Amino acid sequence: MRRLPWVSAGAVGLIILAAVLAPHIGLADPVGMDVAHRLAGPSPTHPLGQDEYGRDVLSRLLWGARTSLGIAFAAAAISCVIGTILGVVGGYVRGIAELLTVRSMDVVLCFPPLLLALLVVTLLGPGASTLVPVLVIVYLPSFTRVAYAGVLSVRGHEYVTAMKVLGAGRLRIMTRTILPNIAGPILVQFSLAAASAVVLESGLSFLGLGVVPPAPSWGLMIGAARGTMVQAPLLLLWPCLALTVTILAMNALCDGLRDMLDPHPAARRVSWFSRFRRRAPTAPLARVEPDTVLDVRGLSVAIGDPAEGRYAVRDVSFQVKAGETLAIVGESGSGKSLMSLSAIGMAPAGVEVAAGTSGMDGADLLALAPGELRKLLGDRIAMIFQDPGSSLNPVHRVGAQIAEAIRAHRPVSAAEARERAVAMLRNVGIPDPERRARAYPHELSGGMRQRVMIAMAIANGPRLLIADEPTTALDVTIQAQVLDLLAALKRDGGLALLFITHSLPVVAEIADRVAVMYAGEILEEGPTAEIFAKPRHPYTAALLRSAPQDDGPAPEGISGTVPVPGDLPAGCVFAPRCDKRIEICDETRPSLFRIGPGRSSRCLRWASL
Structure with a gap:
C-alpha cells in the first residue's frame, strides 16, 4: 500500500484552512474601499x-x-x-x-x-x-x-x-x-x-x-x-x-x-455485472433417489435467442449423490463451465436456459425466484472458481470476505463471523490463520488463495460444491494438497462434489464417476475406473491418449478443434475429428446409449470399441 501524499494533502489542507478561517484571522474588510490608495503596492497593512x-x-x-x-x-x-x-x-x-x-x-x-x-x-x-x-x-x-x-x-x-x-x-x-x-x-x-x-x-x-x-x-x-x-x-x-x-x-x-x-500493488481499471435470466419450469421434477443431491435432466442452454439455434449445451442429464464426486471432463469450449452455472440458475447475460430441469431438495433451481435462489447459493450450494486471484475481491481482506459469506446466511454478529472465518482458514490448512485473515488476496500465494476460496465455499456447510478447474493455475505440489483437501471434505462431511476439469490425471485421483463432455453434449459417462480401463467413445480414448503418463507412449494430440455453437456437424459432433468414423456417423446424430450398469455412450460403434 502507498503512503498518504503528505505534500499535496498539506497544500490542499492549508488552502481550505485559510478559506475557512478567513473571517476569524483579523483581515481587512474584503469589500471595504479606500479609493485614495487604489493600486497601492504591498505594505505592512496590506501585504x-x-x-x-x-x-x-x-x-x-x-x-x-x-x-x-x-x-x-x-x-x-x-x-x-x-x-x-x-x-x-x-x-x-x-x-x-x-x-x-x-x-x-x-x-x-x-x-x-x-x-x-x-x-x-x-x-x-x-x-x-x-x-x-x-x-x-x-x-x-x-x-x-x-x-x-x-x-x-x-x-x-x-x-x-x-x-x-x-x-x-x-x-x-x-x-x-x-x-x-x-x-x-x-x-x-x-x-x-x-x-x-x-x-x-x-x-x-x-x-x-x-x-x-x-x-x-x-x-x-x-x-x-x-x-x-x-x-x-x-x-x-x-x-x-x-x-x-x-x-x-x-x-x-x-x-x-x-x-x-487501492490495496493492490498496481492501480487497476476495474471494474461490473449483468442481470441473470431465469426460465419457468417446462415439466414437473422426476422422482429421484433419496441420496441424490443434484438431479439435472434435459438441460439445454442457448446463446442468444433459442430460436436461432446456437446451443452451447444440449440435452445434458446427470446426477450427483451425497459423498460422491462427479467429474465433468473435456476440452476448453466444450461447455463445462456454462453447463454448471446454468444448472444452479446462474446462466450469465446473453445466455438462456431453453429446456430442462435442475432438481435439488424437491425444487427446480431454474424456476426459483431470485430471492429464493439467493437463499440456496452460498448456503446449500457453493462454488469454487478457476482463478482465485480474480474470484476474491481485491479491495477487501480475505477474513472479511469469508465473514461476509457467513453473515449472508447466518444470523451471527460480526465478531462471531470473524471467529468462524479464522476457524475455516484453520480447517483448510492455512498456517497462522489469525494473521492471514487480515491479509489482502494479493498478499497470499496461489495455493493459499485457493484454500481461502475453499474456506469461503464450505463456510456454511453446503450439500453441493461445484469446483470449476480449481487446480489449473497451481503447481503440482499445491495441486495435490488442494485435491487432498477436497477429498477430505467429501469424505468427512458427505459433500456432493461436481468437479470440472480438462486434466485426466486429476480425474483419476479424485473422481468416483466421469462424464465426458464435448461440444455441449455428454459423450460418455460411467465409473472412473471403467472409463479409464475401457473407454466406449473415440473422444474419451483420444483424451486418454493425449494425457501424459509416467511410463508409456508419448501423448498424442487430437487433430482439429471443438466446433462452435450454431455450426455443428450434421451427424455426430465428434465425427470430423474421429479416426473411427464411418459414413453413418456423418449423417446420424446418435443418442446416449445405455451400455451397462452406470455406463452410457453417445457412439454408434460403442460395441466395436
Whole structure:
C-alpha cells in the first residue's frame, strides 16, 4: 500500500484552512474601499497591496477562495454522488434503467459545457446559487459515464459472480463489491471536476455571469486586474497563482488518495455485472433417489435467442449423490463451465436456459425466484472458481470476505463471523490463520488463495460444491494438497462434489464417476475406473491418449478443434475429428446409449470399441 501524499494533502489542507478561517484571522474588510490608495503596492497593512478600488488583495484572495472552492466542491460532490448512482444502476441493472440514466446523459453531452453554462446563467441570472446547479448539470454526465464504464468492465469478473453465488442481493453487490473497485477512477474524476469547476466559475465570473460584485471571487479578481495589468501587474499574478496552485494540489491529492486506498500493488481499471435470466419450469421434477443431491435432466442452454439455434449445451442429464464426486471432463469450449452455472440458475447475460430441469431438495433451481435462489447459493450450494486471484475481491481482506459469506446466511454478529472465518482458514490448512485473515488476496500465494476460496465455499456447510478447474493455475505440489483437501471434505462431511476439469490425471485421483463432455453434449459417462480401463467413445480414448503418463507412449494430440455453437456437424459432433468414423456417423446424430450398469455412450460403434 502507498503512503498518504503528505505534500499535496498539506497544500490542499492549508488552502481550505485559510478559506475557512478567513473571517476569524483579523483581515481587512474584503469589500471595504479606500479609493485614495487604489493600486497601492504591498505594505505592512496590506501585504499583497490594494486593488483598483483600494480593497485589500489578501483579504479578497482568501474570501474569494471561500466562494470559488465552495461552489466548486459543492458542484463536484453533488454531481459525483448523483452521477455515480446513475452510472452504477444503469450499468448493473441495464434495460430501461440504462436508457433513463446513461443514455439521457448523452443528450447533455451534446452541448459544450461553457455554452450550456452561459445559457442557464443567462436565463436564471448570475449568482452563487445559480452556479452550483449549473455546474452540477455540466459535470453530471462525466461522472455517470465513468461509473458506467467501470461497471461494464467489472461486472464479468469472477469475484462479482462469486458474490452472486453467495446469495448477495443487488444493493449489496453494487455497494460492497462493485463500488470499491471503481472508486479510483471516480476519485480522479472528482479531482478533475472540482478543478475544472474552479476554472469554469472563475471564467463565468470573469465574464460577469458568475459571482455578483462586490463579493470576492478569483474570477472577478482576474477580470478586474486585466484592465490594470500595466499599472499593477501583481494584481493579476495573485489570483492566477492561487488558481494554479489549488488545481495542481487537488489533482495530486486525488491521484495519491486513489493509489493509497487501492490495496493492490498496481492501480487497476476495474471494474461490473449483468442481470441473470431465469426460465419457468417446462415439466414437473422426476422422482429421484433419496441420496441424490443434484438431479439435472434435459438441460439445454442457448446463446442468444433459442430460436436461432446456437446451443452451447444440449440435452445434458446427470446426477450427483451425497459423498460422491462427479467429474465433468473435456476440452476448453466444450461447455463445462456454462453447463454448471446454468444448472444452479446462474446462466450469465446473453445466455438462456431453453429446456430442462435442475432438481435439488424437491425444487427446480431454474424456476426459483431470485430471492429464493439467493437463499440456496452460498448456503446449500457453493462454488469454487478457476482463478482465485480474480474470484476474491481485491479491495477487501480475505477474513472479511469469508465473514461476509457467513453473515449472508447466518444470523451471527460480526465478531462471531470473524471467529468462524479464522476457524475455516484453520480447517483448510492455512498456517497462522489469525494473521492471514487480515491479509489482502494479493498478499497470499496461489495455493493459499485457493484454500481461502475453499474456506469461503464450505463456510456454511453446503450439500453441493461445484469446483470449476480449481487446480489449473497451481503447481503440482499445491495441486495435490488442494485435491487432498477436497477429498477430505467429501469424505468427512458427505459433500456432493461436481468437479470440472480438462486434466485426466486429476480425474483419476479424485473422481468416483466421469462424464465426458464435448461440444455441449455428454459423450460418455460411467465409473472412473471403467472409463479409464475401457473407454466406449473415440473422444474419451483420444483424451486418454493425449494425457501424459509416467511410463508409456508419448501423448498424442487430437487433430482439429471443438466446433462452435450454431455450426455443428450434421451427424455426430465428434465425427470430423474421429479416426473411427464411418459414413453413418456423418449423417446420424446418435443418442446416449445405455451400455451397462452406470455406463452410457453417445457412439454408434460403442460395441466395436
